[in-house]
Amino acid sequence: MASAPKPRVKVPKTASAGEVIVIKTLISHEMESGQRKDKDGNPIPRKIINKFSCVFNGQPVFSCDLDPAVSANPYFEFSARVPESGTFTFTWVDDDGSVYTDEQSIKVE
C-alpha cells in the first residue's frame, strides 16, 4: 500500500494482421474512495486512478474514466484490433496528477 503503483499488462506476443486480441491490465493502487474515515473519525481524502487509456502506434484503442466505485487495484480486460506490428502504450492517471505507463510490443506475422 505504501509502495508505488505497479502496472501489469498481458498482451499476446504475436497476432495475425487484423486479428482482434484480448488485453488484460492491472495496476496496484488503493483507490481511496473518499468515503472512509480514519480511526479519529476524520475523512480520508479521495485518491484514485481516474483515467486509463490504451493506444496502439499512436491510435487510441480503449479508455476508461474511473470513479471511486472501481475496486482497488483496478483491473481491465478489453480487446484490440491489430493491423500491423507495433507497440501498445498504457497510461493510468492519478487524481494527484501522477501518470503511470507501461508498454508492450506485438508482432504481426
Place this chain on the structure above:
Amino acid sequence: MTLSRRRVLMLAAGAAAIPALQLFPGSSFAAAEDVAKMMADFSGGKEPQTGKITLTAPEIAENGNTVPISVDVDSAMDGADMVDAVMILADGNPRPEVATFHFTAMSGSAAATTRMRLARTQNVIALARMADGSVYMDKKEVKVTIGGCGG
C-alpha cells in the same frame, strides 16, 4: 424497506459497524434522481432501448469490495456500426457513477471487464451509446451479503 434500512445503517455508521467498506459514508445513498439525471446526460435525453448490450454480473457478490462485471455490445465496430461509450451505474451506492468505457474503431469489439465496489444489494446498470446516438441498456440486480470487509 429502503428507508428503514437506511436509518439503521446511519445509526450504525457512527459506531463504525461496517468499518472498512470504502463506499459507506454514513450519510445518503444514491438518489433515484441522480441515476435518472446521469442516464439522461449520457443519452442526450434519449430513452434507452433494451437489446444489443449485455451486462454480466454475479447474482450474489461474496465481497462487495470487488465484484467482477462485464459488458458486451453487439456491434461490428466498423464504419457506421460503432459503439461510442458504455457507462456503468450502481443505483444503491453513495454515488451512482462507476466507470465509463470509451471504444474506438481500433477496439475490435465493444466489450470490457472490470471489478467494482457495491455498498449493498442493488442494481448495476449499463448504458451503451452508439455512434448514431441510439442508446441501449441492460440492468442486473446483485445481492451483496457482506458489504466489504478487511482493511
